[in-house]
Amino acid sequence: MTLPIAGILLSATQVPGLVEPPPLSLGRILSAVIQTVLLAAAVACGALCLGTWLAWLAEKSVYPGSAFLAKLGLLPMAIPSYLLATILREQFAPKSFLGSLFGTHGAFTGMGAAIIVLTLACTPYVQILASAALRSVPEAEEEAARSLGAKRWARFLRLTIPRLRPTWAFSMILVSLYVVSDFGAVSVLDCRVLTWELYNSRGARDAYQIALGILVCVLPLLAAIRMIQGAEISEAHHGSGRVSRSRSPLKGWSLSLVYLTHIVFIGLGVVVPIATLLIWVLRGVYYGAEFASVSDPMMMTAVYAFLGSAFIVLASIMPAAMASRSSSSARWIEHGTYVTSSIPGVLIAFGILNVLLFIKRNSFIASSDSFALKFLQDGGLFLLAAYVMRFLSQGYAAIRPALIAVDQRQIDAARSLGAKTATRVARIWLPSMASGLTAASILAFIAVAKELPITLMLAPAGHQTLAYRIFDAQSEASLPDVGLAGILLLAIVAAVQFLASRWR
Amino acid sequence: MEKILLELRSISHSFGGSTVLEDLTLSVQTGELVSILGSSGSGKSTLLRSVAGFVTPTSGSIWLAGQNVVSDGEERISPEERRVGMLFQDFALFPHMTVFENIEFGIRGQSGAERRVDELLELIGLPQYGTRMPPSLSGGQQQRVALARALAPRPTILLLDEPFANLDSSLRADMGRELVKILKREELGSLLVTHDCDEALGLSDRIAILDTADGGPSRFLQVGTPEMVYRNPASAEVAALTGRVSFLDDGSGSLRVIRPEEAEFSVSRSGVGRVLDRRYRGGVWELMIQLPEGKVLVDQPERSRDAPEIGSMGNLHLFTDRRVPVPQSVRECRNESH
Missing domain, CATH: 1.10.3720.10 (MetI-like)
Known part of the structure; x- marks a missing residue:
């Protein structure tokens, strides 16, 4: 840990090279900080909602193909964010497959695109954590609440949400840390956040200011993670016994909504990326491109x-x-x-x-x-x-x-x-x-x-x-x-x- | 006036094609504590969960305070609306709520809820504990809170699922007495599930022995007062489940049932019984006597005479001639050996 920090300090004292990039303005640094914070907040909220819902579907609901879809939904985690970003950038470009389908006009770059790609990449992490939290609710607690007259919604509000709260806090911070650290997706999508700015200005005399900006964003998140983990360890002593395995069957419009979510999520996160890579290779072979x-x-x-x-x-x-x-x-x-x-x-x-x-x-x-x-x-x-x-x-x-x-x-x-x-x-x-x-x-x-x-x-x-x-x-x-x-x-x-x- | 609070009519239940409970009929009246006594895996908890509504029995019907809640595999009233209180083996207190919030859970928003919680805190002897969190309480205190939480909505009947299993043995007897006192004061009917015969005999008004007689599904082998099932067991299985017992097979087609306190051993060189083993149990010596017809367990009071040495011979005086039919499994063994 000392070595990179020493390097950052050394960069502040470096002698300029023959070709020095233009100096960074305070406005550009501030803008990068704001963009980073906004991106982290938006992705954390998106991944939290989507991940919790997918976890709820995987742990508490039953419908045709639910187990298979839950596993398939974790696959976007295996695809590097820069690859996912490249694929979606090309697929959402005007006149491309998804671009034509959704009628996009401009390039799929910038803050909005980065939010979509990173939300897809981070959702499986939240889903795993939320699933674990949902699985940890003891069956006896659920039954005690039912015998005391609490209906499904009341049980969700009074038992499940308090159980999920530490997981949500932890997921928010974890996802924020992932987003602040991400370099691949933001660089491919030209989203002017701190990591991309640092890479672009790595030779500049005042690049250390951006590096310090990243540290300022990361360190509170790290401190928060350690605090929450400590709290979770003490929480873990609460509640014991057989965990709840009860699942409710889904029917009607709710089932249609669930399948639509799976189609969009797995489509964008798994099917489109793999199909696109294959198509690019086949098209290259067909047109005789030199690989x-x-x-x-x-x-x-x-x-x-x-x-x-x-x-x-x-x-x-x-x-x-x-x-x-x-x-x-x-x-x-x-x-x-x-x-x-x-x-x-x-x-x-x-x-x-x-x-x-x-x-x-x-x-x-x-x-x-x-x-x-x-x-x-x-x-x-x-x-x-x-x-x-x-x-x-x-x-x-x-x-x-x-x-x-x-x-x-x-x-x-x-x-x-x-x-x-x-x-x-x-x-x-x-x-x-x-x-x-x-x-x-x-x-x-x-x-x-x-x-x-x-x-x-x-x-x-x-x-x-x-x-x-x-x-x-x-x-x-x-x-x-x-x-x-x-x-x-x-x-x-x-x-x-x-x-x-x-x-x- | 006594009133039937719970009625089970020919309840049967199957899991994955095999029947686990068969033809169970039982009723519980106001102020009555009925225990379901059975060995592990006999389906006691499944039966209790059927009454609570967490399991829907395959056939038969359950009536709560005159209302049909389930009939032939069809749930008529959901668990949330049955008004049964349930006390779980591991208490199942909500760890993120205070003691007060736990007790208030089932009556939240109702008028007088706060007063009711205070009353119950008084009743369980923990009036100062309302703001405490469950993990900071001892096992006994947690159990009292769980009882208060179950009692708060004034349930029709209280279901107790091995409520003392997680308590120290020193606490069990005290908690049992206290529980019965509270239940009588609240004039509640209760159904207690346990595998501990001392608990069932000591606390219940009636006991229903649930077990499998011949490896098939579990049935009620006998229902009666504690004295009745202990002194006059209907079968060898009931006798074995309700306390220490020895069986003597004299070839008459039935087994002689002997409780340890129903026999006395006296040392005599010409006797036919031999002491195989002895164990001090505080106030009595437990002797294992070998007779020509089999082994018999005898409680010899400490003060009556010196405990006979292992290997000494003597006579056994039996104060009872109670008999039960030879179990199916023993009959099959005999046929095979013939």
Whole structure:
């Protein structure tokens, strides 16, 4: 966490380069802050309403195909926001399929478009959280209320809403954090929020002001998340017993409305993106378009995702081990890990980029250790370090429970049988933690494969991943290339998930 | 004047094609506490939930205060309108509401609601606890709040689903006595579901033994006063469910039923009984005596004489000649061995 902040501070003192971008005006910075806050608020409200309703349908209602539709509705989560944004931008353009259907006139860009795309991307997260909250209402509580004469609406108002309230607060903040950190969708849709402005002005002398603006937006959200999580832990002691499984059948107009919601949501979030990618590739083949080579981006994606996940897992073991040993330090280690990983990728990349520039500019380092520096930069070590910072919490969250689950009695038994540290690690710790380590590796692999701003800003020259390729191709309006890279990226993610589920 | 508050008429219920409850008929009158006693999985809770309306029995009818609430698989009155109070095993207090709000839940907006809550807080002995949150209360206090909440809307009948199962054994007896006192004061009819025979015998006016006699669906094996079901069980299953018991099979086609306090062991070298085991139970020694016809459990009062040593011989004096039919399962075993 210190490294990116040091980088931001260093950027304030940097010597201007040969070509310096124009200075940022206060008005532009303020406008970016306002746009960021408005976008976060609108997406949080939209995702909250839609996610809660979908969760309610999944947990409390029953209608033909409800279970299948509920699962399908979570798939937009797997599609990176920049890819979803590119697809919808093209599909909603005038004279395109959806553009003609809805009669759009202007380009599908700016604040409105960003709200729609990010709401689609964030709704599944809210749905998962709200579903968990709805599932946690004990059946006996529901029955007690019914026996006391409370009808369905009264039960919703007096039992369900109080249960959902902490989840809503948590979801609002989580979604806001996602939106403030998002770089992909806002850049594709040219929505002038802080992350996009920071990327555009990363070489400017006063870019640090935007970076600080992002930090100012993010830090209160992080503090709020930690507070709510603390409150939820104490809430978790409330209510126990068998959870409610009762579901009401839907009929008539309400059923039509439900299907319409599913059609719109799954259509825009799943069917249209996948169909569009396929169509772009097929159209490219049909018209004989020259596809840019994807073998290198595929290789780079695999290499960086593999190395990134390995680094992330290794880096997560230490804090997880420390946190599982001492309950007093666990809280602080956990805070530190989550706060580090909650810093937006574009900010981490900006900070590290400035540290790198600082090292390069200092001739005494360059002259004495230039080979090592070249190796560090060209070998992508800074890029891997940035991945570790960004996704450390994912590795930590998977490894810590696995570490806690290791039975201390088995370790004691091994010691009493004469096993030394290495033997205990190899024969007890690692086999016991295998599932946690695998889960951490898979989560990290997928996250790194899809990551955009860090790769875009820190990847060594010529090292283009599929995410990078998609971003490049969309800015060049080369849709067949976007289609091919998009399909390959989704296929890699799906294949890793499939292999992991088979292995388990 | 006593009035029938609850009537079950030939209730049967099936789950996924298999019948779990069959032909249950029972009534509960004003001021009466009837217990449904049965082993785990016998369908006691399903029956209670049928009365509350959370389960619709496949056939038969349920009448509450003269109103038909369910008939042959058709719900006539919803759970919200049945006016039954229910006390749950884990209390099911609403954790986000204060004690006062919990009790007020069913009468909110009605005139005199506040006064009624205060009355009930007095009744359960927690007048100062209105502003407390449920998780800050002890198990016994939570149970009292749950009782007050169930009583607040003045229900027709109170349904008690193993209400003491989550309490310490030291609290159970006190809470049971207190509950009966409150129910009598409120002149309520109640249906208590339990698997604890001491609880059923100690609290009930009548007991209905619900169990499966031959591996089939559960039925009422016997309905009667606690003394009746304890002293004159209709079957071996009823005898086993209502307390400690031994059966002696003398080959007469019936089993002799012996409660531990209905026998006395006296040491004698020429006796036919041998002490297999002994256990001190506070005030009495519980002896396991081996006779030629089988084993018998005997409570020997501590003060009467020294407890016989394990292995000592003696005679067993039985004060009863009560018999029950040999259960189907035992008959089948005998036929197979022949």
